[in-house]
Amino acid sequence: MGFSGAVSAVISGGVIQRSYLSNATSRGLPSGVDPACSGVLAFKDSDVLGSRLRLRSSRSLAKKHSSPFQVVCADCPRPELENTVNFLEAAALSASFRTSPSPARPLEVVIAGAGLAGLSTAKYLADAGHKPILLEARDVLGGKVAAWKDNDGDWYETGLHIFFGAYPNMQNLFGELGINDRLQWKEHSMIFAMPNKPGEFSRFDFPEALPAPLNGIWAILRNNEMLNWPEKVQFAIGLLPAMVGGQSYIEAQDGLTVAEWMRRQGVPDRVNDEVFIAMSKALNFINPDELSMQCILIALNRFLQEKHGSKMAFLDGNPPERLCMPIVDHIQSLGGQVQLNSRIQKIELNSDKTVKHFTLSNGSIIRGDVYVFATQVDILKLLLPQEWKEISYFKRLEKLVGVPVINVHIWFDRKLKNTYDHLLFSRSPILSVYADMSVTCKEYYDPNRSVLELVFAPAEEWISRSDSEIIDATMRELAKLFPDEIAADQSKAKIVKYHVVKTPRSVYKTVPNCEPCRPLQRSPIEGFYLAGDYTKQKYLASMEGAVLSGKLCAQAILQDYELLVARKLRNLQTEATVASVMDAKNIK
Numbered sequence: 001m002g003f004s005g006a007v008s009a010v011i012s013g014g015v016i017q018r019s020y021l022s023n024a025t026s027r028g029l030p031s032g033v034d035p036a037c038s039g040v041l042a043f044k045d046s047d048v049l050g051s052r053l054r055l056r057s058s059r060s061l062a063k064k065h066s067s068p069f070q071v072v073c074a075d076c077p078r079p080e081l082e083n084t085v086n087f088l089e090a091a092a093l094s095a096s097f098r099t100s101p102s103p104a105r106p107l108e109v110v111i112a113g114a115g116l117a118g119l120s121t122a123k124y125l126a127d128a129g130h131k132p133i134l135l136e137a138r139d140v141l142g143g144k145v146a147a148w149k150d151n152d153g154d155w156y157e158t159g160l161h162i163f164f165g166a167y168p169n170m171q172n173l174f175g176e177l178g179i180n181d182r183l184q185w186k187e188h189s190m191i192f193a194m195p196n197k198p199g200e201f202s203r204f205d206f207p208e209a210l211p212a213p214l215n216g217i218w219a220i221l222r223n224n225e226m227l228n229w230p231e232k233v234q235f236a237i238g239l240l241p242a243m244v245g246g247q248s249y250i251e252a253q254d255g256l257t258v259a260e261w262m263r264r265q266g267v268p269d270r271v272n273d274e275v276f277i278a279m280s281k282a283l284n285f286i287n288p289d290e291l292s293m294q295c296i297l298i299a300l301n302r303f304l305q306e307k308h309g310s311k312m313a314f315l316d317g318n319p320p321e322r323l324c325m326p327i328v329d330h331i332q333s334l335g336g337q338v339q340l341n342s343r344i345q346k347i348e349l350n351s352d353k354t355v356k357h358f359t360l361s362n363g364s365i366i367r368g369d370v371y372v373f374a375t376q377v378d379i380l381k382l383l384l385p386q387e388w389k390e391i392s393y394f395k396r397l398e399k400l401v402g403v404p405v406i407n408v409h410i411w412f413d414r415k416l417k418n419t420y421d422h423l424l425f426s427r428s429p430i431l432s433v434y435a436d437m438s439v440t441c442k443e444y445y446d447p448n449r450s451v452l453e454l455v456f457a458p459a460e461e462w463i464s465r466s467d468s469e470i471i472d473a474t475m476r477e478l479a480k481l482f483p484d485e486i487a488a489d490q491s492k493a494k495i496v497k498y499h500v501v502k503t504p505r506s507v508y509k510t511v512p513n514c515e516p517c518r519p520l521q522r523s524p525i526e527g528f529y530l531a532g533d534y535t536k537q538k539y540l541a542s543m544e545g546a547v548l549s550g551k552l553c554a555q556a557i558l559q560d561y562e563l564l565v566a567r568k569l570r571n572l573q574t575e576a577t578v579a580s581v582m583d584a585k586n587i588k
């Protein structure tokens, strides 16, 4: 795909000063633009006009960012980058860290948890000239994207992870780290198994030639195997208020489950059964009778508004090495620290309820100027100091509870044929999505045997059962998906080995009325911040949400810089006074 046109915007002092539309400058930056502080976005020729209009209409987003920054949307051969305000905003936010004036007194920021949110917080703070100290409890990076190598050298993961076109902050991060080529983009389709026709699949194919939302509408209209015409029409009518009401309508649906919303809108049950059970399980590992409708509407909005929103990519290998390590290298190259096996056991407080220090499980004490908790919400709740528990900001966290999920890997003795180089929606009552990783992922590629990675959900009833029970149940479902190749008793394909990874508390369970309980990254405790996919950000509990939450957390710390430096100086003064009093009294 060639890009010969470029759109550039110079944003300074929080306002877009100039925007450029020029073929002549497409290979270079327009004059007056500092290359060191350019965020990168790509625009196709055909989209340039639309992009320019969007740039104009996006002035308001520039005002959100306090520090002056520039964004250059230059030539870039990345079809996955979409010309939307979301991408511009993501690039702008990234650029604001790199271009913020270097701090006279860099802050030492202690961050608990090296999942994507903690890594992102540390990365962007380091970009802004501060000193993150990232502490991870386990001996592996990545949290919910963690993975391990078994004795044969094969990797197994916490979860089968898909990167969507509608992940602007994630794609920006890949770009900033220079690892774009590690995203393996698949054809723009969604592929569902057909439970009533074992071994068959039904596809939603998004045509490249059409812009959003027409490509999505086309994909839905062209599929006649899952929904018939009257069902499609009734669903479209049900969705009309969302189309007209926009964001405020979407937010107002947080009080309803998907199933309740469908009934209220007169959408036939079959639409729920055919499409939304699979979608609910893929989004939050639960069924539509539990999931908040807001979650579905946010996903639909992103998938339908952005041309490549629902386009999917697999990482080309294991996430700790292929994604997390480059972030760590970046942090360390800027003077930050990352320590594994460093579990925070206690948050110790000063008399004014601010954080005095973190105590690790090995007894060591870690002090900083600022403290961030980027652990799962369930861990934060366990470690909350008694003195904070009645503060409403923390009290509201009670409603946020991690949902159980299980990730299953099965290595077979042969190459299975009834599969695609793509993510597949199993539409099984106990399985969600799956993929043959020996086909979809470069590092796991194997020409002779298949490696199925499957998300087992809902997992509430299964989480405490044995691995062999889980594998037996999985095999019974796989026999329906591969009727010619797999039998539950292994009389067809044989299992060479398997791994079962249970996560009893994964992403927060997005039941109705959770949204008001999601905390902002800035807490009411001076010098204490939160990051994590469960914190307030406009994406769901996802990798994109985790990365964005880290950026927002770093942004809040930068905004509070003066206050935090004043606090640091006060603390230094107090320590000096205590030391001199002790000296005077000759106390050791």
Ligand SMILES: Cc1cc2nc3c(=O)[nH]c(=O)nc-3n(C[C@H](O)[C@H](O)[C@H](O)COP(=O)(O)OP(=O)(O)OC[C@H]3O[C@@H](n4cnc5c(N)ncnc54)[C@H](O)[C@@H]3O)c2cc1C
Pocket: 112, 113, 114, 115, 116, 117, 118, 135, 136, 137, 138, 141, 142, 143, 144, 145, 158, 159, 160, 161, 162, 163, 342, 343, 344, 345, 374, 375, 376, 379, 405, 406, 407, 455, 503, 506, 507, 531, 532, 533, 534, 541, 542, 543, 544, 545, 546
């Ligand atoms: C099975 C599965 C499939 C998924 N599929 C997708 C997908 O396809 N696409 C997508 O976008 N998202 C997916 N997700 C969700 C995604 O993985 C998460 O939203 C995201 O990784 C969360 O990142 P986080 O940093 O907020 O939290 P976490 O990854 O949970 O990170 C928290 C970190 O804190 C550490 N920690 C905990 N306690 C302490 C302590 N006391 N001291 C120090 N450190 C501590 C933990 O070890 C962990 O490393 C999936 C998740 C699962 C489980």
